[in-house]
Amino acid sequence: MRFLKGHGTENDFVILPDPDGELELTPSFVARLCDRRAGIGADGVLRAVRAKADPEAAGQDAEWFMDYRNGDGSVAEMCGNGVRVFARYLVDAGLAEPGEWNVATRSGPRPVALGADGDVRVDMGVPDYFGTSVATLGDREFPGVSVSVGNPHLACRVDEPVAVLDLGTAPGFDPAVYPHGVNVEFFRPVGDHHVEMRVHERGAGETRSCGTGTVAVAVAAALGLAGAEPVPPGRWTVDVPGGRVTVTLTGETAFLAGPAVLVAEGEVDPAALSTS
Numbered sequence: 001m002r003f004l005k006g007h008g009t010e011n012d013f014v015i016l017p018d019p020d021g022e023l024e025l026t027p028s029f030v031a032r033l034c035d036r037r038a039g040i041g042a043d044g045v046l047r048a049v050r051a052k053a054d055p056e057a058a059g060q061d062a063e064w065f066m067d068y069r070n071g072d073g074s075v076a077e078m079c080g081n082g083v084r085v086f087a088r089y090l091v092d093a094g095l096a097e098p099g100e101w102n103v104a105t106r107s108g109p110r111p112v113a114l115g116a117d118g119d120v121r122v123d124m125g126v127p128d129y130f131g132t133s134v135a136t137l138g139d140r141e142f143p144g145v146s147v148s149v150g151n152p153h154l155a156c157r158v159d160e161p162v163a164v165l166d167l168g169t170a171p172g173f174d175p176a177v178y179p180h181g182v183n184v185e186f187f188r189p190v191g192d193h194h195v196e197m198r199v200h201e202r203g204a205g206e207t208r209s210c211g212t213g214t215v216a217v218a219v220a221a222a223l224g225l226a227g228a229e230p231v232p233p234g235r236w237t238v239d240v241p242g243g244r245v246t247v248t249l250t251g252e253t254a255f256l257a258g259p260a261v262l263v264a265e266g267e268v269d270p271a272a273l274s275t276s
């Protein structure tokens with residue numbers, strides 16, 4: 001089975017080219033592929049299938065569908081870094097022209113644009129702020145803001161440097177608010193429209209970056225500055241353990257921009273992946 005490996009600010013993915021939609025991805029196969037010791041290792045899988053070959057892309061004005069899976073094999077609605085790496089793959093493989101076009105996702109079409117500097121920008125759509133909730137780490141409580149960026153997030157502002165937080169175990173959350181789980185971000189303002197963040201992702205654990213999470217954090221930080229809705233427009237710099245991205249809130253949509261690189265390609269023998 002052919003694969004490529006890429007990352008966006010070290011949020012890393014195995015890319016599986018499947019133009020005609022012939023691969024049957026089971027959760028256990030995805031989890032084995034993403035295993036960092038017994039597999040290739042990644043936070044998630046991006047299956048690249050032509051939109052016309054996948055019913056989940058029906059009705060979307062796009063040539064390609066990003067079938068995103070978390071590292072534990074679960075399906076997610078959207079992946080902001082993933083869609084940027086996906087666009088990089090399509091262009092480098094000669095399957096799409098540099099420029100602007102849509103990628104179909106489970107959250108609908110996402111317009112992507114490749115810049116001359118190597119960065120990939122994606123229009124993430126309108127982030128949906130839907131109230132407040134609380135995350136827990138051990139016996140500490142962290143009030144936060146609930147934001148849907150196609151997928152669910154709880155963005156919590158903290159006062160200490162995010163590096164000191166222990167994200168070795170999954171943060172607790174209110175299942176009544178997030179019946180399908182949630183990605184939890186912890187962020188701290190470090191300058192004007194500038195924050196640092198760490199994230200514990202649903203289905204992947206702590207990752208080095210999360211594109212949808214950076215949008216959620218920008219919304220939470222902007223709401224904090226404004227003190228109330230509506231979310232004010234502005235350009236935010238978000239530092240993550242794997243690098244830096246920018247999030248531009250326009251009031252109508254949110255743009256996410258940052259690096260997206262491919263680092264390897266090869267063949268994997270599915271039969272050789274551990275079943276333990």
Ligand SMILES: N[C@@H](CCC[C@H](N)C(=O)O)C(=O)O
Pocket residue numbers: 011044070075076077078079080081082151152183201202203204207209210211212213
């Ligand atoms: N890393 C991604 C988000 C991937 C999906 C997430 N774990 C979920 O289950 O919603 C990003 O860059 O947005």
